[in-house]
Amino acid sequence: MATDLLKGKKGIIFGALNEQSIAWKVAEKAHEQGAEFVLTNAPIALRMGEINKLADATNSEVIPADATNMEDLENLFTKAQEILGGKVDFILHSIGMSPNVRKKKHYTENNYDFYHKTMDISAMSLHRTLSTAMKMDALNEWGSVVGLTYIAAQRVFPDYNDMADAKSLLESIARSFGYHYGEKKKVRINTISQSPTPTTAGTGVKGFDEFISFADSMSPLGNASADECADYTITLFSDFTRKVTMQNLYHDGGFSNTGVSNKVMEKFTK
Numbered sequence: 001m002a003t004d005l006l007k008g009k010k011g012i013i014f015g016a017l018n019e020q021s022i023a024w025k026v027a028e029k030a031h032e033q034g035a036e037f038v039l040t041n042a043p044i045a046l047r048m049g050e051i052n053k054l055a056d057a058t059n060s061e062v063i064p065a066d067a068t069n070m071e072d073l074e075n076l077f078t079k080a081q082e083i084l085g086g087k088v089d090f091i092l093h094s095i096g097m098s099p100n101v102r103k104k105k106h107y108t109e110n111n112y113d114f115y116h117k118t119m120d121i122s123a124m125s126l127h128r129t130l131s132t133a134m135k136m137d138a139l140n141e142w143g144s145v146v147g148l149t150y151i152a153a154q155r156v157f158p159d160y161n162d163m164a165d166a167k168s169l170l171e172s173i174a175r176s177f178g179y180h181y182g183e184k185k186k187v188r189i190n191t192i193s194q195s196p197t198p199t200t201a202g203t204g205v206k207g208f209d210e211f212i213s214f215a216d217s218m219s220p221l222g223n224a225s226a227d228e229c230a231d232y233t234i235t236l237f238s239d240f241t242r243k244v245t246m247q248n249l250y251h252d253g254g255f256s257n258t259g260v261s262n263k264v265m266e267k268f269t270k
């Protein structure tokens, strides 16, 4: 494995809740590759204190921020730049939550206050983060921003509920802001469309256990793990991908281009 891919780079990592979190794995790998960063999560998610273990292991500080709150985001960028001693080079947006999923509201009967919250937390928070960074000029030229998404933005997965709509919006924001930030500061913005992964957010979706097995059987390389997602994310933060921007990048073992697999067909063969 290459080392020091992120040497000298500074970043902000949103969304490490516990050891299963994709953001947790990204933080561990970014540290291994020589990056310095701050960790952030919603104040309520920090209460369990899990994140302090990660902060100790990666020699990083934790700054609370609700990603739907502009004051919190301004404070985050101010403190991050103080702690890191300058502008940042990478941001991981690894945030998702739907009150409709949590409260088991069927998609056709969604509660609209909840729906607003899903959009704000899971998608508009990326816009808010980028807009704050741009206003404060907090990102270095050739900086890289990665958001995490799911293929329910393109195809119907019935139990993914309003998160499918949030992911469509998230991917669109990455494209649109990617244009503007690219033109202004050469900052690149991409989303990674990840396989189903056993995390707190993932397992909250109805039927997750069956679904993860189905996806695995449909993917020639099998499902991509959180660790593998972190490896891919590191390449996008590195200087080896400087002209990749405004893309939705599938990291799913081939699931997205498979119509049907032999493994799945076997289940229907009499």
Ligand SMILES: NC(=O)c1ccc[n+]([C@@H]2O[C@H](COP(=O)([O-])OP(=O)(O)OC[C@H]3O[C@@H](n4cnc5c(N)ncnc54)[C@H](O)[C@@H]3O)[C@@H](O)[C@H]2O)c1
Residues within 6 Å of the ligand: 014, 015, 016, 017, 018, 020, 021, 022, 023, 041, 042, 045, 065, 066, 067, 068, 093, 094, 095, 096, 097, 121, 148, 149, 150, 193, 194, 195, 196, 197, 198, 199, 200, 201, 202, 203
């Ligand atoms: N797990 C999967 O199957 C899967 C698949 C594809 C994409 N993703 C995406 O990956 C990302 C990370 O999720 P994960 O699977 O690691 O689960 P996770 O539950 O570990 O992470 C979700 C994070 O969002 C944070 N969050 C929620 N509300 C917030 C707010 N208002 N402000 C700031 N942070 C907030 C949570 O505290 C948590 O840390 C999400 O965008 C998720 O949709 C997950």
